Amino acid sequence: MEPSTPQRPRLSVAMATYNGAQFINEQIRSILPQLGDHDELVIVDDASSDNTVELVGAFADSRIVLARNEVNRGYVRTFERALALARGEVILLSDQDDEWFPGRVEAMLSEMGDRLLVVSNWEPRGGAPGFFERIRLRARDSRHHLRNVVGIIVGYRLHWGCAMAVRRELLDIALPFPSWMDESHDQYLALAANMARSVRYMEADTVWHRLHDRNLTPQKPRALAKILRARVRLLGELAVLGSRLADRRGNQLTAPERDPHLSDVPGGPEHGAQRRVAIVLSAFNPPDDLPARVRDWTRWFGPVVVVDDGSPNAGPSVWARLEEAGATVLHNPRNMGIAHALNVGITHARHTSHPDWVLTMDQDSAMDRDYLRHAFEALDATGEPRRIGMIAAATQNGVALKTMAGPRGITEVLDPMQSGTLMRADMFDDIGYLREDYFIDSVDSEFNARARNHGYVLLAAPQCDLTHSLGAGRPMVIFGWRAHIGAKKLTVIYHAPFRVYYITRNNIYTATKYMWRQPVWVARRMYMELQSHVVRFAFGPNRRLLFIAMAHGVGDALLHRTGPIPDSLASRLRPPR
Structure with a gap:
C-alpha cells in the first residue's frame, strides 16, 4: 500500500464496469496496492448480468465504493456517475479489463504538477493495436493547446481514459456531461483541459491496455456518416465547455473552504450575508453510496438531515456511516410516507440550523458542487428574489424539463419534483408543509400548486442539472x-x-x-x-x-x-x- 503523505493529494479511481468478470480481479489487484489509506476506488456497475458485482464485493476493502445502475445507461453515463461520486482531489480513470504498471500513480502525479489533466500512453496486451491504437501522445504537444483542440475535433489527437488523471477543478467545468454525449468522454475531458490551457502529455506507458473484441473504441476507421456525426457532437461539446469557461473567466477554478452552515454564494440584494441552506433527505433502505454523497453535501453546502422512514432492510451500519459523513439522522418508527418524513426533517432543520432555504433531496439523486451557486445566480438574475418561493433544476439527467411562462418574463418549471428543489424556509409558515395524507406520489405537485395559489414563483435555474434515477x-x-x-x-x-x-x-x-x-x-x-x-x-x-x-x-x-x-x-x- 502506498503511504499517505502531506504532499500527496487524496486520490480517487473512477471505474465503470459492465459484464467485466473475466478481467476485473486482475485490474483491481493492480490498483489497490498503489492507493493510500484515505484514497478510494469508486466502481459504478452498469447493470451487469454476470457476477462482476460479486467479484468486486469479495475484495472486502473499505477503500472500494461500489454503486450500481438500476438499468443499463451506457459507459459514458456510468463514468459520469463514477466521476460525480469521486471525492479525491485527483481522479484517475480506469477501465475494467486493463492492468496498471507498478508505480503508475506516483509517475502520473509527478508529471501532472499543478495541471488539470495528465494523459500517458499505454502498452497493448492481448492483441495487435489497430488504426487508432497506434496513435501516440508526444510530450512536446502539451503546450500546443489550440492545435490539440483542433486535433480532437478533427480526430487525429486521441486521448485514452484508461491512461488519464484529472484534477477535481476540471470536473467542475466538465460535469455534467452534455445530454447528447454517448461516446468519447475521454476526448471531452481532454478538450476541456486544453481549452483551459492546462494539460500534460506523457510519452511513457503507464498501463497495459487489453485489446479484445469487446473494446468500445473501433480498431479501424468508421463510416463517413458516423465520423461526421461524432465531429458535430464534439463541436457542440466545444460550445458547452466554452460557455462554462466563460462563466468562470477571472475566477480561480479551485473552490474556497466553506463555512459548514453556509452556501458559497453571496446573499444578493435580499440578504446582507451569505444564504443559509439546509438539506433534508428522506431515506428508505438507502443505497450504499448515499453516505459518500452526503459527505460531499455537508462539505459543499451545509447541514444535512436524513430521515429514516422506517426502513426494514437497512442495517445499523448505514446510519452510522451517514452520521460519520456529517448528517443528522432521525428515525420514524414505521413507514409513514415521504411527506411526513420530509416534514420531520424540514422542521428539525429549521429549528436547529435556521436556514434561509431548504433543499430537499431523494436518496437516488445527485448534484455537483456548483448546484447552489447556479441556483442563486438564477434567483438574483430575476431582480425580484422575494417573489421566488422555489428554485428547481431546469434539466434532469441532462434533459430539459417542461416549463411555463411566469410573471414578468420569468421561466418556471412546470411541476418541479421535490428532489433537487430549494424552498424558501419562511414559505412554510405562509402555506404550510407537505400534505402527509398523500403518503407518497404527487406530494410535490400538490405543494407546487399550493405555492402558486399563494403567489409564489417556481423558478427554473437554467444551469442546474439534477442526476436522478427514474425508476425501474x-x-x-x-x-x-x-x-x-x-x-x-x-x-x-x-x-x-x-x-x-x-x-x-x-x-x-x-x-x-x-x-x-x-x-x-x-x-x-x-x-x-x-x-x-x-x-x-x-x-x-x-x-x-x-x-x-x-x-x-x-x-x-x-x-x-x-x-x-x-x-x-x-x-x-x-x-x-
Whole structure:
C-alpha cells in the first residue's frame, strides 16, 4: 500500500464496469496496492448480468465504493456517475479489463504538477493495436493547446481514459456531461483541459491496455456518416465547455473552504450575508453510496438531515456511516410516507440550523458542487428574489424539463419534483408543509400548486442539472415482440401497481382542487400523466393489476379518500412471483 503523505493529494479511481468478470480481479489487484489509506476506488456497475458485482464485493476493502445502475445507461453515463461520486482531489480513470504498471500513480502525479489533466500512453496486451491504437501522445504537444483542440475535433489527437488523471477543478467545468454525449468522454475531458490551457502529455506507458473484441473504441476507421456525426457532437461539446469557461473567466477554478452552515454564494440584494441552506433527505433502505454523497453535501453546502422512514432492510451500519459523513439522522418508527418524513426533517432543520432555504433531496439523486451557486445566480438574475418561493433544476439527467411562462418574463418549471428543489424556509409558515395524507406520489405537485395559489414563483435555474434515477426499467414488449431500435433495446419506466394507485388518486385529487385557479397547469399535468398511463398499459407488465390500481385510485379520489393504501387493496395488487 502506498503511504499517505502531506504532499500527496487524496486520490480517487473512477471505474465503470459492465459484464467485466473475466478481467476485473486482475485490474483491481493492480490498483489497490498503489492507493493510500484515505484514497478510494469508486466502481459504478452498469447493470451487469454476470457476477462482476460479486467479484468486486469479495475484495472486502473499505477503500472500494461500489454503486450500481438500476438499468443499463451506457459507459459514458456510468463514468459520469463514477466521476460525480469521486471525492479525491485527483481522479484517475480506469477501465475494467486493463492492468496498471507498478508505480503508475506516483509517475502520473509527478508529471501532472499543478495541471488539470495528465494523459500517458499505454502498452497493448492481448492483441495487435489497430488504426487508432497506434496513435501516440508526444510530450512536446502539451503546450500546443489550440492545435490539440483542433486535433480532437478533427480526430487525429486521441486521448485514452484508461491512461488519464484529472484534477477535481476540471470536473467542475466538465460535469455534467452534455445530454447528447454517448461516446468519447475521454476526448471531452481532454478538450476541456486544453481549452483551459492546462494539460500534460506523457510519452511513457503507464498501463497495459487489453485489446479484445469487446473494446468500445473501433480498431479501424468508421463510416463517413458516423465520423461526421461524432465531429458535430464534439463541436457542440466545444460550445458547452466554452460557455462554462466563460462563466468562470477571472475566477480561480479551485473552490474556497466553506463555512459548514453556509452556501458559497453571496446573499444578493435580499440578504446582507451569505444564504443559509439546509438539506433534508428522506431515506428508505438507502443505497450504499448515499453516505459518500452526503459527505460531499455537508462539505459543499451545509447541514444535512436524513430521515429514516422506517426502513426494514437497512442495517445499523448505514446510519452510522451517514452520521460519520456529517448528517443528522432521525428515525420514524414505521413507514409513514415521504411527506411526513420530509416534514420531520424540514422542521428539525429549521429549528436547529435556521436556514434561509431548504433543499430537499431523494436518496437516488445527485448534484455537483456548483448546484447552489447556479441556483442563486438564477434567483438574483430575476431582480425580484422575494417573489421566488422555489428554485428547481431546469434539466434532469441532462434533459430539459417542461416549463411555463411566469410573471414578468420569468421561466418556471412546470411541476418541479421535490428532489433537487430549494424552498424558501419562511414559505412554510405562509402555506404550510407537505400534505402527509398523500403518503407518497404527487406530494410535490400538490405543494407546487399550493405555492402558486399563494403567489409564489417556481423558478427554473437554467444551469442546474439534477442526476436522478427514474425508476425501474422493464422491457418494452409489443404483442410479444421485444422492441428495439437497432441494437438498443427499449424499456418502459415501471411503477408497481400500488404506486399506480397513489399516482392516480393523488393526481386526480390535486386536479379537482386546483383546476379552477390553475386550469392550464392542471391540463398539462393530466396530459402528461395520461401519456404515462398509456405507455404502462400498452407496453408494461401486470396490466390487469395496473387497471385495478387505477380504477381504485379514481374512485378514492372522487370520494376524497386519502392516506395509506388499504391493506386489503395492497395485498390484492401484489404481483405474483
